[in-house]
Amino acid sequence: MGGIRYSAEIADLLGRVRRRATAEWPWHPGEPVPGRLPVKQCWGWLFAPDGRVLTLVNPRDGVVGLPGGSLEPEDRGDPAAALAREAAEEAQAVIAGPRYLGYLYDRVGATNGGRPCARVRMAAALRSVGPTAPDPASGRHYRRLLVAPGLAVELLGWGEPGVRQAREAVRTAVAHLRVPARADEAIEELPAGGCAFRPCA
Template sequence: MCGFLRLLGQKSANPPASPGAAVDKGESPSHAAARELREELGITATVGRGLAVDWVSATEFGAPPVMRFPGETVFVYDGGVWDEARIAAVRLPDHEVTAIEFVEPARLPELMAPGDARRALSALRARLDAGGTVLLEDGRPTAPSVLDRAGVLRTARRRSPYDFHPGPAPDHLAVRQSWGWLFAPDGRVLVLLGPDTGSACLPGGTPEPEDGGDPVATLIREADEEAAATLGEPIRLGYLSDPGEPCARLRYAAPLRALGPSRTDPATGHTYIRVLATPEQALELFDWGPQAAGQLAAAHRARELLGIPRAEPRPFTEIDGPADWRRSSDPK
């Protein structure tokens, strides 16, 4: 899942930072990054994929006048996903670094210097977007993606720390939600981004009286209201259980047949930004915990039943106008 590692140093006047430092004479940037991981965290790792190259103007980083030409270039690399074993292997040096902490990306602006936070968030969005290395100037992309324009990760990701259960929900549990993994023909799913927060959600919502107690009707209505989406026949995936409340939060998968022109959701007053992403990319936009793996597996099983291929990673694609994937054989 998408997160960020910060270092806490002994000098409280310096803001927390990510692992790394200056390149030594004759050293490549990737070798410098790997060396700093060893020196600061005691971790031996191969630094491969570059996420961002940031040109930092001479006035941005507060250097004395004698050092203000021509500025500096900062390389940001993907440190990978760290499991419990890798985290337990961290060994801090006797100087400089006193602690490490994994934090929600949305907290970076309050914890880091402004330029460092912008750079980190831009790099994390590039990692989500699978679009290659992004070029930055003072932490800002020179060619902003839809994730940059929406401000993804600047607010805390939607949490759902509930257990996922395949199959039907018990009859005694009231249905509180009905959400869907809506698959385009290329295997990607529809994700909605809030225009004012950058937060993500899958289409769906809470039952209303006009749904007649039918959770499928709830999903179809909500998908139309939120995304102007037309669906094929949904497949039930399972439900989430809430230990604090005896209810079921249902999850479905369905083929995405068409999208109409974007319009305002009557429930929220938002006109969502509609994007297509692989299911794995979509999960990175949420904070669902370990249960997410079971829900993702169920979504892929349903995708296979629908005869839809597995999507290849590619940049998020905004759908800002109508789209129609219906075939002549589809039911009207």
């Protein structure tokens, strides 16, 4: 194993990464969202066939995130539909086989008028990305990086709760999306012109 590999340009980008403060939302792996708790957002661990996941870097402020966001009326209350739409808008990504991982309990409910809500996490297969484009909702033009799940947790700044979430994502992806348990450790920026991924056999 040669360790983590990346280009000088990516090294410069990673040198400007800024991590958000941990939100301290309790993680409920595998548990269905209680009926009394509205689902307001969904983010996804999107797996390439080699086990790496897609992360998005905002070059304006260096903040790293997973694809995803708020449920909109057109999603009809379906977190998987919201994830597919947000992945397309933010990363020009096409996904397949979304699997529910669990939810985070947001007791403050900043996205729900100050009332508690759920923020769902899912895993899905990354099938392709189109030519890079700004997010129509925010105008942000994200840099798209494939990284190993453990490194994603570090870049996201999620600490031990993020490690637990990543483990659940990897376990689910290995079982249902046919990705390897150990991801390639190279950090790769996806081509600006887009690319497709060959599904694992």
